[in-house]
Amino acid sequence: MLNLNELTQALGDLEDGLVMDLLKEFVATNPSEAEALEAVAACQAGMAIVGDLFENGEYFVGDLIFAGELLTEAINVLKPSLGSGDTKVMGTILLGTVQGDLHDIGKNIFRSMAEAAGFEVVDMGIDVKVETFVTKAQEIKPQIIGMSGVLTLAIDSMKDTVDALKEAGVDSKIIIGGNPVTKESCTLVGADAFTTNAAEGIKICQGWE
Template identity: 80%
Template sequence: MLDLKILTQALGDLEEDLVMEMLKEFTDTSPSEAEALEAVAACQAGMTIVGELFEQGEYFVGDLIFAGELLTEAINALKPALGGGASVVIGTILLGTVHGDLHDIGKNIFKSMSEAAGFEVIDLGIDVEVDTFVKKAQEIKPQIIGMSGVLTLAINSMKDTVEALKAANVSAKVIIGGNPVTKESSVFVGADAFTTNAAEGVKICQGLV
């Protein structure tokens, strides 16, 4: 039986071997998708610990990067239980961290989970210019455009991008995510949906297609 609290703490402590060992034992039991989502949530809670320790000066940028890589590794280990075997593409998501923001941990988690759910995800990376979003959206015609940001200034970049997409007659639904995102900021930006939780974001996207 997977102890979610121990898993959370292990990820928070950056104990890669313990995290991966626990997840291997867990996936060997053929868990349900709901149980796998609980494991994902426990891993995400571990990232909260990492963030707090970084703010307190206990962890450094290198630790943050390692934590993001560990989280991606953990999600990949859980993919089979999350329906990662999906061969039918249910929709395309164009994804990126908006102009002026260099954070990608949350974006990468969302990408991994979306792919596990059957989406094709085109990731533009970080600090994505407005024009880049517009041109790529016109080229691939995604059903959904996901914008991520951690800094407060990201909200204005999101708004600029949404306005440019609408001006270019791009009809994709827009979901925004990240720490500063609220219902109010979502309305300000002009997005169709918002989330601060990757698992919830995937469910929203499933509803949008």
């Protein structure tokens, strides 16, 4: 039987070989969907450890990226045991790095963690134009819209995008993330929440459900 605590700690310690060995042995036992969901939860708990260590300065951005990739791999190993995809979807998140910004590391970590948490994520990539956000939001009607940016100019793009979304009547919750984002800029942009940490961002999104 899979030791969930061992799996959580292995992911938190970024022991990729051990994580994969544990999960492959587990999947070979033909676990039930409920058991597979427990394994996903254990992986998510490991990601929370990574997030805490990052906040405390013990892990760095490279570790976060690695953890995000490891989590994605872990979920892929578990997918065959998770049934026909009729697991409860938390909601849909429309995600993108705003116009004028080409950074996607933080966005990709957030996407991996959101998918692992049960959200369906539509990722539009980098340098996403204001009108692209609006058109896609009207098309898929996401519960949450996530905007990422690393450059200071991204704040202006976020504000332009939020203004356009509201003008178009889109009523999704909006979370913004990235290095330049602060409480003040969140208010300026008109977003519902902000984060500089992917793990914290996921908790905020889960709280909206």
